[in-house]
Amino acid sequence: MTHRDIDDEEDDFPEWVDRIKANVAGEVRRRRKEMGWSAQELAEQCEQLGHPIPRNVIANMESGRRASLPLVDVMVLAAALATYPVCLIFPVGYVEETQELPFQQLVPTWDALRRFTGEEEVSLNDAGLVSAFEIHASLVKTALAALDEEEQARFAAKTATSRAQQEEAERKRTTYGDQAISAKYNLRQLRRGLREDGATPPHLPASLADVDQADSNTTEENDL
Structure with missing residues (x-):
C-alpha cells in the first residue's frame, strides 16, 4: 500500500464522522428553529429532562465546532425536540445522501435509516x-380486540329483543371468544420460549394477566 493510499484511508474516516455530526447538527438546528426556540431554551429543556447540555455546547455543535457528539446527547436532544434519535442521525427529506459506515459509498438517507432501525433486513x-417482540405486540393487539368484541357480543345477547338477534350475538361471542383463546395460547407459547432463552417477555396488560397465570399453574402442577 502506498503512502498516498494510507493518507486517503485516514482522511475517509473523519469524513464519515463529520458527516454524521453534520446530520445531527443540521437537524437539531432545523427542529429548534421550527419550534421557535433559542439555543438557551433548548438547553433548558435538556436540563429538565435530567441531562444538561449547555447553550454554548449546542451552539458549538450547530456550527460544527464541537469535537465529539455522545450518544446520550443525541438521545436527550431528540427527546427535547420531540423527535426520534434516528431522525437526527439520518434526517430523511433534509439530507439526500449519507454514509452508514466509514469507507462506504453515499447511499440514500431513507435506505440508511431503514437499515439502522432494522426495517430493512441486512444479510x-x-x-x-x-421479530419475537413484534409478534408479541401483534398477538396482544389481537387478543385485546377479540376480548372487547366478545364482551360487546355478550351484552348484545343479553339485550337482544328477538331470538334471531340473540342467536347471532351468541355466534359472534363464541367466534371472538375462540379468537381470544387462540391469541392467548400463542402468547403463552411465545412468552415461554422467550423465558427459556433467558429473555424477559414484554409487559402484559392487566386484562391478559391470565396468560402468565395459566403458564405458572402448569409449572406448579408439573413440579408436584
Missing part, C-alpha cells in the same frame, strides 16, 4: 428478539 445481521 447475516442478527436482529436479536425484535
